[in-house]
Amino acid sequence: MADVIKLLPDHVANQIAAGEVVQRPASVVKELLENAIDAGADAIKLIVKDGGKTLIQVVDNGDGMSETDARLAFERHATSKINKAEDLFNLNTKGFRGEALASIAAIAHVDLQTKKDDAEVGTAIKIAGSSIKAQEVVVTPKGTSLAVKNLFFNIPARRNFLKSDQVELRHITDEFHRVALVHPNISFQFYNNGAEYFNLPIESHRQRIVHVFGNKMNERLVPVSEDTDVVKIHGFICKPEFARKSRGEQFFFANNRYIKSPYLNHAVTAAFEGLLKSDTHPGYFLFLEVNPATIDINIHPTKTEVKFDDEHTLYAILRSAIKHSLGQFNVAPVLDFESNHDLDMPYAYKDKSTQMPTVSVDAAFNPFQEKKSGSNAGIKVGLPKKESTKGWENLYEFEGGEPTNFSSIQVESSFETTSLFTEQSDNETGQNLFQLQRKYVVSTVKSGLLLINQNRAHQRILFERFLKDITVNKAVSQQLLFPVHLEYGQKDLSILKSLNEVLENLGFDIHFDNNGAIQVNGVPTLLAENNVSTVLDTVLATYDNEQATDSFSQAEIMARLLSTSLAIRTGQELTIEAQQNLVNDLFACKEPKLSPHNKKVYTILGLNEIENKF
Known part of the structure; x- marks a missing residue:
């Protein structure tokens, strides 16, 4: 019987290892940035094109590599970080397994230029699919420049699973944040499609x-x-x-x-x-x-x-x-039973002595004494002047004569309650509606009682309305008299820019500034001006990057987020008219049974269920 176990070629083994190391372009960014930091660089530049699919390049001013090290670095398990197994428990560097560059070179085109500080010339190596295509001597500054082009060019299935450029860019930005935040002693520059994305100097x-x-x-x-x-x-x-x-x-x-x-x-x-x-x-x-x-x-x-x-x-x-x-820092409330706040003194009075207040009293003053001087003789001092009540009958005169029946006089009084529970009914439809626990709208139907969750019902109504505005026609925008100015980081700004078309269809009018700020000039008619910041923060916080791969799913996600943010809350009291409108709008929807989050909106309590309770 022939042997069936075979040793895999190196290029196949590297591609298998790449499945663990390189999941997406952000994985390449992480490995290259960590290598630059381990090389002792204090200035690192990251260049990305098309979400990392076309180009990922990291340029540093670190130690660089010799000609031999440059070629050996792309071999599997080649590393300068550890020498023996015990070193794994005393690590002070980032990468140490020696598989990163070998895995990256197996699924991309790699251009490397490196030079040590004491060397006169550097080394340039070109690799494609684990195969070294060229190696030559070049003039290059101290440090290393490593460019990864056409990621997954030889594995089309993996490349097809990559998301849109905006989604991949956000993953790259996340990895960049994780590296840049922990190394404030290194300056970082990040360029995306030729435009500066971040420029972080050495700082605290x-x-x-x-x-x-x-x-x-x-x-x-x-x-x-x-x-x-x-x-x-x-x-x-x-x-x-x-x-x-x-x-x-x-x-x-x-x-x-x-x-x-x-x-x-x-x-x-x-x-x-x-x-x-x-x-x-x-x-x-x-x-x-x-x-x-x-x-x-x-x-x-x-x-x-x-x-x-x-x-x-x-x-x-x-x-x-x-x-x-x-x-x-007085963020959490603290109870202090020892200090007496009654003894607290303002700082301006700390050097002043206390004095007994003085009160002046006129002992000879008599409020009942008559003042007899000149023309004011006979007027009592201290007593209020009594107004004349002459002509009081005119207050009760009626136009057209005195009323013969006092029951015709309308007086303001409280409503008389004839029973403990009053029935509230709609004159047009005859439906009885009332609100239960400020959470459910209850109505009578032929088969029993209809219980509607007011929050989920309003979510469904707003969801279909917003989805129609986004996909069918553009919603009306309510222009603000005083525009709202907000500031966001680069990652949040990139999300808002990618959603700008959807937001415009919803009724938002947003102007983007180059300094990381936005100006909201208009909002949807259902959105209050003081809720603009809250709604946009909710959109940024809960926007699902993985699902927004096409325009329709992006519109659906936005409609779901806004309907959740603007829907009637549990605990909000509704008038009879509002309850009736909610019921009518709900059953005019295409899918009234489920909320945008696929939760039940209403249920019917049948007569048999009610009778079984007795």
Whole structure:
């Protein structure tokens, strides 16, 4: 019997490894940026075209590579970060497995130019599909420039699974944020399709966060600092009033490496207990420093999930540090039973002595004494002058004579309640309508009782109305007398720009500024001016990048988001007319049974069900 097990060729093995390392263009960006940081660069430039599908280039001023190292770097498991297995438990660098460049070169065209500081000339290498096409000597500045072109050119199936350029660009931006936030001592430049996207100079952690997420972030940050033998914690948390419905502004870094840790995230949420709404999440930028021997970062291919030796102690320290910061900066309410606020004195009066107030009294004053002087003789001082009541009969004279029947006089009084429960009925339809617990609209039908969830019903009504405005005709825009000015980061601005056409069809009139600000000149007729910022924040927080691959799904997502934001809330009291309009509009919809989130809108309680209760 012939042997069936064969050793795979290197190019096939590299393509298989690329499935773990390179999932999308953002994966390439992560690996190249981390390599540049490990090379000791203090200035890094990222250049992206067409969402990373056409070009991803990283240029740094690091140490560079020699001719031999440049060629060996594209071999599998070739690395300068570790020498033996024990080094895995004492890592201070980013990449260490030596598969990144080999995997990238297996599924793209790679151009490398590198030069060491003490070398006169550099090395240029061209690779396509793990095959070295050319190697030559070039004149190049110190450092490394690595360009990855035509990603997945030899794996069409993988390339077809990539999303739109805007979606891939947002994933690249996320990876860029994770690297740039933890290294404020390095300047970063990010260019997208020839336009500058980010320009981050060397600065402090707070300044880096503000430059990445916009100037409005500065007022939201509360510093956190804790130094123990187990862990050193520093960073910032966002004030509770700025909590968002998404987890977009949540960053954990352990030993200068971005990590995901649901356990530590729970510690942060527990520290905010009682300060957040049920459907919001706090923002934070926390940097942890632990002994490299107490953390295992090699449990996941992307190295974003880690394992700590003593997670319970870390949980307690992190939770206490955040609660201390919330109290220290007066973010959380604090009860102080010791200080007496009655003794608080303004600063301007701290050097002044107290004096007994003086009161002057006229002991000879008599309010009943008559003042007899000149023409005012006989007028009593201190008593009010009595007005004349002459002619009071004129107040009760009626036009056309005195009324013969006093029952015809209309007086203002309260309504007389003849029964404990009054029936409210509509004169035109004869339907009985009432609101139950300010949540359900109840109506009678032939087969029993109709119970309608007012929030879900209004969501369905608005959803179909918005979807029609987006796809069929453009909605009417309500122009604002005073435009609303808002500031956003580059990532949020890119989302709004990609949705601008949909927003215009809904009735928004938005002008984009080059400085990261927008000016809202018009809004849909159903949207109040003071809710513009809230609605746009909700759109940015809950917009699903993965599903918005074509114009129709994008329109459907936007209609769903706006209908959820503007629908009647549970607990809102409705008049009889509003209840009737809600019922009529609901059953005029194409799909009245389900809300935009596929939840039941109404149910009918049959007569048999009611009779069985007795």
